[in-house]
Amino acid sequence: MTGSRDSWDWLKDGIEALAFGNPIYNMMLGGRTLSALPMVPQDLWPGDPERGSALLDGVFHFADQTLTLDASPMAEAFWQPEGASDAWYAGLHSFHWLRDLRALGGDEARRAARSLVFGWSCCHAVWHGDAWAPSVAGSRIANWIGLHDFYCASADESFRSCVFDSLARQTRHLCQVVPGDLQGTKLITAIKGLVFGALLLPNGRACTEEARRLLERELPRQILLDGGHVSRNPSAHLMVLRDLVEIRSALRAAKAELPPALTQAIERMAPALRFLRHGDGGLALFNGGREEEPAVVDTVLTQADSRARPVRSLPETKFERLQAGRALVIFDVGAPPPTGADRRAHAGTLSFEFGIGKERLVVNCGAHPDIGNPWHGALAGTAAHSTVMVGDADSSEVAAGGGLGRRPGEITCERRDSGHEITAIASHDGYAATLGLLHRRCLHLDLAGHALSGEDILEPVPGTIAVPCHSFAVRFHLHPLVQARVEEGIDGPTVLMLLPGGAIWRFTAEGAFVELGESIYSGTDAPPRPCFQITASGECHPSASGEGSPGASGEGSPGASVMWAFTREQPSG
Secondary structure, X not given: OEOOOOHHHHHHHHHHHHHXXXXXHHHHOOOOOOOOOOOOOXXXXXXXXXXXXXXXXXXXXXXXXXXXXXXXXXXXXXXXXXXXXXXXXXXXXXXXXXXXXXXXXXXHHHXXXXXXXXXXXXXXXXXXXXXXOHHHHHHHHHHHHXXXXXXXXXOOHHHHHXXXXXXXXXXXXXXXXXXXXXXXXXXXXXXXXXHHHHHHOOOHHHHHHHHHHHHHHHHHHHEOOOOOEXXXXXXXXXXXXXXXXXXXXXXXXXOOOOOHHHHHHHHHHHHHHHHOEOOOOOEOOOOOOOOOOHHHHHHHHHHHOOOOOOOOEEOOXXXXXXXXXXXXXXXXXXXXXXXXXXXXXXXXXXXEEEEEOOEEEEEOOEOOOOOOOHHHHHHHOHHHOOOEEEOOEOOXXXXXXXXXXXXXXXXXXXXXXXXXXXXXXXXXXXXXXXXXXXXXEEEEEEOOOOEXXXXXXXXXXXXXXXXXXXXXXXXXXXXXXXXXXXXEEOXXXXXXXXXXXXXXXXXXXXXXXXXXXXXXXXOOOOXXXXXXXXXXXXXXXXXXXXOOOOOOOOOOOOEEXXXXXXXXXXXXX
């Protein structure tokens, strides 16, 4: 595997190897198990037959990486291929791809599933490092049990006995190590494994009760009062809600009492997930999130079965949704997630995404799933977001191994809905400590949905004696399907944009120099795609006792102000 690991990771690995990789611990995991599942929780999620067909050819694609596995599933090399990223490795060992084989259907797909499950069971009969990591094991246990009827129900007794014994051993291990130092989405997935695995243990009730206790403790920490996830990552939000729906399904199948915290979390998270969707059915790209598959989002919302009303603001998670006509803006007006929940967080404060109907116009650049990959840091930086960057500084410091260092300390937001437009005004002090500047952004969406205008203001921190001249760039990344070109106008360059459906929009700006450049989009599981970015750049005026020359916006008060607009062009004739 490849990835970023520090000395603590290696020390932790060594301690775990001593504790779990010895014959005595292996004996402790043994014990009685059931010879058949008393019930099989319904597997709720769709698969992809095209991916299933690729699996038959040994082609495994996870986390932006594709590897072809030629070895036998009975060989250790199959499960530890050279060059696999940590995220790819977790994808392989979680077995979520069994759904793709099920979607493909047929005896060949069923035989392949059995061969792969049996191969893993033989190669990993004892504790095995990352393959037994609690979140990976939790996902695998749930997938093996949930897809039991596809690959296991008609198998012979020796195969079923092997699978059930492996499941029981993995579950007993989870009972020993959860929660440990787990937090966030990984802890929820591990708890899911406990709930599913308890179905196979003769004393499964104790395991179920521990899972209930952990849920009652953890969900209030992770799920905010408005239903948003503490990570402020739409993909993580989807993942947690999906896991909670699965946990509820398993508890219902076992006729166990549902923890109130579980029911309440699902009820709150569903409308928050709808809030974070674009018109194309995918999710907005904030804090490491990706579009995700609309069909999966639809299924999660259907299975959540929440009757809560849609919302226009997430006051705890700190997002605003401005919607009028066919136009939709999702605006990040919150501080980065707290330390411990910020491993995949981005420095995108006050960024926004803008869509028209089912088409995205302005986007953030997306994320890379492997924190150890150099692309992760690049996509987490402020320059990869549709917001303001001052000099070469990010609004939050992006750490090399994931997470954030320096970050904004104070963020304000005010929303106004009037008879002719929707307005959101927000500010942050992420540049205050290093550059002495505050950033304030005002967005205005007209009620016809034909114009989004804004103003970005950089101003000295009150009480600052001197602020030198700084360059700035207001970036607007365009979706890869948007065509764009620069046109020279009387008041300077404008950008004409053509959406796939034929709608034409124009960008104009005052107080900065407008350019159209190249960018990259990594919002899906496909390879990164080239796209355009509009940049409105200039220099801040220095304060009275600072030094530097006026920028593109001419003489004026210290700081800078850029007024800009996206306006729909009316068809001629």
